[in-house]
Amino acid sequence: xxxxxxxxxxxxxxxxxxxxxxxxxxxITPQTEIVEQIxxxxxxxxxxxxxxxxxxxxxxxxxxxxASVTGGRTFTATSSHGLLxxxxxxxxxxxxxxxxxxxxxxxxxxxxxxxxAEHTDAFSQRDTGWLQVFxxxxxxxxxxxxxxxxxxxxxxxxxxxxxxxxxxxLSHIMQSLETVEIGDFLPPMHLPHAIDVEQPCAYGPLTGxxxxxxxxxxxxxxxxxxxxxxxxxxxxxxxxxxxxxxxxEDYRCEDADILVIxxxxxxxxxxxxxxxxxxxxxxxxxxxLRWFRPFPDLDLRGRDVVVIDRDYSFGFxxxxxxxxRSKTGVEPFSVIAGLGGQEVTYDDIADFVRMHxxxxxxxxxxxxxx
Amino acid sequence: xxxxxxxxxxxxxxxxxxRLLALAASRDGKYATACPFYGAERRGAPVVxxxxxxxxxxRVYSQIRRPDLVVVLDASxxxxxxxxxxLKSDGLVLVNSTHAWNGNRHAGRHVxxxxxxxxxxxxxxxxxxxxxxxxxxxxxxxxxxxxxxxxAIAETFADDRNVxxxxxxxxxxxx
Amino acid sequence: xxEIRKEEFILKCTSACAGCxxxxxxxxxxKAAGPDTVLVVPACCTSVIQGIYPATAxxxxxxxxxxxAAAACASGMSSAFRALGRKTNVIAYAGDGGTVDIGIxxxxxxxxxxxxxxxxxxxxxxxxNTGMQRSGATPLGARTTTTPGxxxxxxxxxxxxxxxxxxxxxxxxxxxxxxxxxxxxxRALGIPGPKFIHILAPxxxxxxxxxxxxxxxxxxxxxxxxxxxxEREYGSLTISAPSKAAMRKPVPLEEYIRRQGxxxxxxxxxxxxxxxxADLNLRRLTREAEGIC
Numbered sequence: 048x049x050x051x052x053x054x055x056x057x058x059x060x061x062x063x064x065x066x067x068x069x070x071x072x073x074x075i076t077p078q079t080e081i082v083e084q085i086x087x088x089x090x091x092x093x094x095x096x097x098x099x100x101x102x103x104x105x106x107x108x109x110x111x112x113x114a115s116v117t118g119g120r121t122f123t124a125t126s127s128h129g130l131l132x133x134x135x136x137x138x139x140x141x142x143x144x145x146x147x148x149x150x151x152x153x154x155x156x157x158x159x160x161x162x163x164a165e166h167t168d169a170f171s172q173r174d175t176g177w178l179q180v181f182x183x184x185x186x187x188x189x190x191x192x193x194x195x196x197x198x199x200x201x202x203x204x205x206x207x208x209x210x211x212x213x214x215x216x217l218s219h220i221m222q223s224l225e226t227v228e229i230g231d232f233l234p235p236m237h238l239p240h241a242i243d244v245e246q247p248c249a250y251g252p253l254t255g256x257x258x259x260x261x262x263x264x265x266x267x268x269x270x271x272x273x274x275x276x277x278x279x280x281x282x283x284x285x286x287x288x289x290x291x292x293x294x295x296e297d298y299r300c301e302d303a304d305i306l307v308i309x310x311x312x313x314x315x316x317x318x319x320x321x322x323x324x325x326x327x328x329x330x331x332x333x334x335x336l337r338w339f340r341p342f343p344d345l346d347l348r349g350r351d352v353v354v355i356d357r358d359y360s361f362g363f364x365x366x367x368x369x370x371x372r373s374k375t376g377v378e379p380f381s382v383i384a385g386l387g388g389q390e391v392t393y394d395d396i397a398d399f400v401r402m403h404x405x406x407x408x409x410x411x412x413x414x415x416x417x
Numbered sequence: 418x419x420x421x422x423x424x425x426x427x428x429x430x431x432x433x434x435x436r437l438l439a440l441a442a443s444r445d446g447k448y449a450t451a452c453p454f455y456g457a458e459r460r461g462a463p464v465v466x467x468x469x470x471x472x473x474x475x476r477v478y479s480q481i482r483r484p485d486l487v488v489v490l491d492a493s494x495x496x497x498x499x500x501x502x503x504l505k506s507d508g509l510v511l512v513n514s515t516h517a518w519n520g521n522r523h524a525g526r527h528v529x530x531x532x533x534x535x536x537x538x539x540x541x542x543x544x545x546x547x548x549x550x551x552x553x554x555x556x557x558x559x560x561x562x563x564x565x566x567x568x569a570i571a572e573t574f575a576d577d578r579n580v581x582x583x584x585x586x587x588x589x590x591x592x
Numbered sequence: 593x594x595e596i597r598k599e600e601f602i603l604k605c606t607s608a609c610a611g612c613x614x615x616x617x618x619x620x621x622x623k624a625a626g627p628d629t630v631l632v633v634p635a636c637c638t639s640v641i642q643g644i645y646p647a648t649a650x651x652x653x654x655x656x657x658x659x660x661a662a663a664a665c666a667s668g669m670s671s672a673f674r675a676l677g678r679k680t681n682v683i684a685y686a687g688d689g690g691t692v693d694i695g696i697x698x699x700x701x702x703x704x705x706x707x708x709x710x711x712x713x714x715x716x717x718x719x720x721n722t723g724m725q726r727s728g729a730t731p732l733g734a735r736t737t738t739t740p741g742x743x744x745x746x747x748x749x750x751x752x753x754x755x756x757x758x759x760x761x762x763x764x765x766x767x768x769x770x771x772x773x774x775x776x777x778x779r780a781l782g783i784p785g786p787k788f789i790h791i792l793a794p795x796x797x798x799x800x801x802x803x804x805x806x807x808x809x810x811x812x813x814x815x816x817x818x819x820x821x822x823e824r825e826y827g828s829l830t831i832s833a834p835s836k837a838a839m840r841k842p843v844p845l846e847e848y849i850r851r852q853g854x855x856x857x858x859x860x861x862x863x864x865x866x867x868x869x870a871d872l873n874l875r876r877l878t879r880e881a882e883g884i885c
Contacts, residue, residue, distance in 0.1 A: 051440045051449070069672050071664075097671040101664060102701030109661035109698065110668030113632065116655060117672040135658050216478045221436050221451040223443050242653045242669075244628050244680060249648035251656035258645050312478040319476050392479040 052224040054217040057185045058124065058150045058210070059084035061192035063094045064229045065148075068119030071099035071110035075129040076162045077214040078152040082124060096122075104129040108136030108147070115145040116250065118241030120196060123147065126214060127154035127168045134172065140207045141176030141266065143251060144240065146199030147207040149177075150192060153311065153357075154214040155387040163388020164213040166310060166358040169339070170366045176266045178208040178273060179340040183296070183315040185222035188212045190290055191337075193229060194280050200236045201276045204269050211339075213311045215388065227288050270341045277338065294343035296335040299325065303332030305400055306347065308371060309355040310336055313385055313396070317355070320396035331400050342370060347377045353403045355396070357385040364408060380404055384411035418471040419560065420481045424500050425490035425548075428460040434490070434548035435466035437569045441552060442470040444565035450475045463494050470560070484508060486560065490530070490547050492518075511554060513547055528554045528590040537578045537585070546582070549574065553583030557590040596774055597623040606649040608641040611803030613767035613793035613810065614714045615641050618685065620770040621712060622652060624777035629681040630655060630669060634662035634695060636687030637721045638714075660694045662686045663702035663711060670709045681710065681781055688715040688729035692750045703757035703786045710780050710787040713750065714767075716795035724798040731818075732869075733862035734854045736798075742858060746869060754788045755824070762788040763823035768810025769834055776823055783825070792819045800853025809851065815843040817870045820877055829880045839878070845870065 052060065059081050062070065070089075072082045088094035097114075101107045104125050111121040125133065130151055140147050155165035169179060178198065182188045188210065195208040212218055242250070254262070274294065285291035298318045300306060307317040314335030324331040334345070356365030363369065368381035380403035385391045389412060402409070421438065425431025432453040439451035453466040467481045482503045489500050492514045501510070501523060510525045512518045515532065518525040534545035549570050556563040563584070570579045601622035608615040614637050622629065631654045633639060639656060643649040657665040662684040670682040686695060691713040699711060718736045719725040726736040728748035735742050754762055761783045765773040773791060780787035794809040796802065801809055813819040814834050821832035831839075845867050849855045 049443075051436070051443050051451075068675050069668055071668055071671075097675045099667060099671055099705065101667070102697060102704070103664075105660060106664030106667070106698050106701055109657060109664035110671070112657065112661075113655065113665035113668030113670075114672035115668075117669060117676065119672045119676065121668070121672075136661060139658055139661075213478075216452075219452060220478065221439050221449075222475070223448065242630055242655065244630065244653060247627075247648075247651055247653045249642055249645065249650065249654045249656065252642055252645050252648060252654070253640060254645040315476045316478050390479055392482070393477060 048226050050224050050226065051221050052185055053080060053219050053221050054185050054188045054212045055080035055152065055219065056084055057189035057224050058192050058212070059088065060224070060226055061189045062122050063088050064226065065120065065193060065196045065233055066094065067096050067122045069097045069099060069111065069114035070122045071101050071107045071114070072123045073101050073104045073107050073125065073129060075126045077154060077218045078124050078126040078129070078150070080218070081150055104133035105136055108133040108140060111147045112136060112140055112143060112145055115147050116143065116242050118236065118238040120236045121147050122149070124150040124152070126152040127156055130168045131156065131171060137172050137175045137177065142262070144205045145207060146205055146236065148192065148195045148199055148210065149207065150210045150212065152214045152218045153211050161387040162214065164216045164357065165386050165388070169209065169211045170358050172209065173340065176206055177340060178206055179211060180208065180338050181211045181310040181336065183217070183312055183335060185217070185220065185224050186290065188217065189224055189226065190284065190292065193233065194284055197233050197280050198277055202239065203272045204276050206266065206269055206273070211311065216312045232283065232287055273341045274343065292337065294338045295345070296337060298333040300332035300334055302330060303350060304330040305351040305353065305403065307331065307333045307353045307355065307396060307400060308336055308367070310339065310357065310367065313355050313357060313391060316391070316393050317396050319393035320400065323393065323397045324400055329400065342374060345371070345375050347375045351403060351405060352377050352379040353382060353399050354379040355382045355384055355399065359383055359386070378406045381408040382411055383408065418469055418475065420484045421468040421486045421488060422481050422484040423466045423468070423488045423490065424494050424498060425464055426494065427462045427464050428544065429490050430546060430548035431464055431466050431490055434551050435468045437548065437552055437573060438468045438555060438561065440569035440572070441561040441565040444568050445562050447472060448474050454480060463498050486511065488551060489513060490551065509558070511558070526558065526590060526592065528586055530554070530586060533582050533585045533589065537582050539578045539582055546579070549579035550582035550586035553586035554590045557587045557592055563587055597626065599623070601651045603649045603651055605643060605647065606641045607643055609797055611796040611806040612641070613795060613806050614638065614716060616767045616770070616806070617714050617773060617791045617793050620774045621683065621685065621777050624774045625681050625683060625781060627652060628679065629683060632657055632662050632666040632669065632682065632684045634686050634690040635659040635721065636690050638685055640721060659690055660698055662690055662695055663698040666709045667702045667705065667707045670707055674708060684709060684711045686713055687720065688713060688717060689719045689727045692728040692748045700757065703754065703759055707786050708784055710789065712789045712791060714791045714793040716793045716798055717747070718798050720795050720798050732866055733858040735856070736854070742862065751790055758827070759788055760785045761823070761825050764819070764821050765789055765791045766810045766814055766819055766821060767791060767793045768807045768814065769821065772821060772832055772834060779823070798854070801851055812843060812848040812851065814838055816845045816848040817842050817874050818845065818848055820874055822877055829877065831877060831881050839874065
């Protein structure tokens with residue numbers, strides 16, 4: 048069915064289609080509309096999930112963990128400080144190998160209070176063992192949320208998945224949305240280690256270094272298997288529903304001399320910048336990174352690269368720029384832009400390409416090259 | 418791509434106006450996006466929201482800098498906000514007013530949305546509803562079809578007077 | 593006479609300290625709850641007592657969870673089980689630190705939401721798992737590693753906090769009275785909604801008394817009136833038999849205090865204050881039981 052929806056409502060609609068057993072969430076700007084919409088679905092009887100209105104994000108993830116280990120599908124949504132507040136349980140969910148799906152509406156971190164888009168919140172959970180995907184349209188928010196359940200619950204993965212969408216820019220924009228009937232694309236969840244009172248065992252007890260180390264390696268092994276599972280799920284989704292996704296969304300990249308790499312809505316806006324640059328004779332392309340964890344293998348040889356980071360690791364650099372550098376060996380022009388919802392237009396992005404100087408860092412709106 | 422900037426006051430329904438307009442455009446078979454600019458929202462403070470309509474999927478998220486159409490739901494905003502900022506040279510202005518508005522080099526249209534709302538007793542919490550009649554005026558300007566406006570409003574509001582108000586504005590606006 | 597289940601759910605390989613009051617309680621809690629039970633355990637002595645992976649000393653599923661999260665985790669688990677049509681008992685089994693301090697927000701939230709579970713706080717009045725640092729449940733004057741001069745403030749009144757949530761069932765218990773505890777757990781698990789049991793669990797290394805005196809120490813706590821056993825079901829309070837007996841012929845508070853190394857050097861003023869608080873607590877509970885307040 049074709050309708051018009053915000054990014055938040057698209058996530059809620061996907062959750063409704065996925066029919067989790069338990070949803071536990073705490074509202075926070077700009078994610079609020081997701082939990083309100085889910086609460087409405089549940090109140091109207093359109094969704095039979097148990098909706099637990101927890102008293103904090105820490106408890107939201109803890110409740111999802113408790114519910115997930117019974118073998119039931121679970122979902123939560125948060126943003127910014129909420130994600131940081133649940134950080135401990137974010138680690139726990141991955142360590143416990145629970146396929147929880149969470150929407151994170153990307154927002155900056157205070158102080159000062161700022162409710163607009165930034166990727167610092169998601170990146171702060173970088174090393175937790177969660178898969179992370181960044182979306183750029185309302186439709187993609189919907190599709191990625193549905194696929195997230197299938198990927199997380201795949202026996203070769205069994206890790207939680209975070210679906211990231213830019214606060215306000217995407218969470219509150221209204222775009223067309225085609226909903227689907229998910230059918231057997233998403234089979235009932237099967238958790239091999241679900242609690243069984245007939246087979247009592249201890250979950251997460253004291254564990255010595257040797258076993259602990261094995262568990263950590265097991266997470267990484269699944270992370271390494273995840274790209275194959277993701278590709279398979281995205282291929283099946285494309286075949287069934289006609290929309291195709293991959294680790295990146297490449298726009299006019301084939302013959303490009305210079306690539307813009309960004310996440311989320313900035314990555315989409317970059318396509319317009321590419322069209323402007325192409326009209327000027329600059330052979331530019333946009334490579335919008337979708338999966339951040341596991342980080343995809345990118346072939347950037349022989350190209351110049353402009354990386355836009357909507358984040359910063361203080362005393363180090365843009366997280367995405369450094370990830371690209373370490374994974375590909377390419378020395379990018381690192382642009383720090385869009386922090387706290389700073390407006391970045393396609394004209395600005397075209398300027399970044401025009402001024403690109405490999406190996407340097409540029410803070411948009413603050414100063415020149417630093 | 419056709420870009421519309423809607424100026425209103427907090428609580429006046431400018432954000433809903435943008436959503437309804439995008440919905441109507443999508444009913445016309447076009448691609449449309451609607452987005453409010455979110456600040457610290459206060460009732461009565463000037464706010465803007467944006468609508469983009471195109472034949473192709475829309476990839477732009479930044480604010481509209483060079484609108485084709487500026488809609489002003491409360492004429493008093495023009496005293497405090499430069500609503501013409503960035504308006505294209507051939508851009509249009511639609512003002513909710515009883516008086517003709519001298520376009521200041523831009524083509525101006527006016528329609529008394531407030532009067533239409535009051536005549537239909539379309540008032541919520543003491544405020545006349547001007548966003549649904551606004552859609553009728555925009556349809557008259559040929560940006561969306563009146564049928565799609567009717568659909569978009571009927572899909573969103575149960576009260577028929579909203580559709581009636583849009584139709585009244587469609588009749589009243591002189592283009 | 594209540595027939596206590598013969599089956600053991602705490603097996604003979606726990607890593608508990610000798611004379612552990614907490615594991616004694618758990619033994620009876622699980623006997624009362626039976627095999628269709630999941631225990632949710634935050635960081636506390638029970639995290640250690642259950643053994644090291646891949647071994648376990650507990651013969652029911654135990655879900656270990658982070659310190660602050662027991663009640664919330666149990667909340668999700670209970671919701672899921674009920675949605676699946678299963679009656680499995682969900683019991684959060686947490687120490688005083690995980691309850692009165694770091695876990696109180698989750699506890700309050702779960703009770704306010706009406707979660708169908710039993711929350712048990714076994715209280716050894718300090719962070720025992722990490723070597724006896726003070727907790728909010730440490731009594732006035734007790735020495736811990738972080739209150740070397742004796743705790744300057746009084747024990748947080750957890751029960752009155754829980755009572756403010758108006759749960760359908762709440763009770764106090766003590767490891768020295770296992771039959772009383774057993775009956776209370778049985779009673780609690782027969783009632784839908786959030787239930788709470790607060791168990792005083794004397795701790796030989798933490799309280800500094802010989803390991804063989806755990807039961808005696810618990811009895812002294814009750815007999816001196818420092819710990820009052822009662823249950824409150826749908827708002828109706830009954831003082832339990834051991835405390836009723838103690839009220840008729842109380843043991844002097846000093847008997848309880850002087851036997852514990854943690855109170856060594858306690859000032860007369862602190863002792864007087866402890867006595868005053870115990871009296872106040874007893875008076876309040878008696879009045880409620882008699883329907884005066």
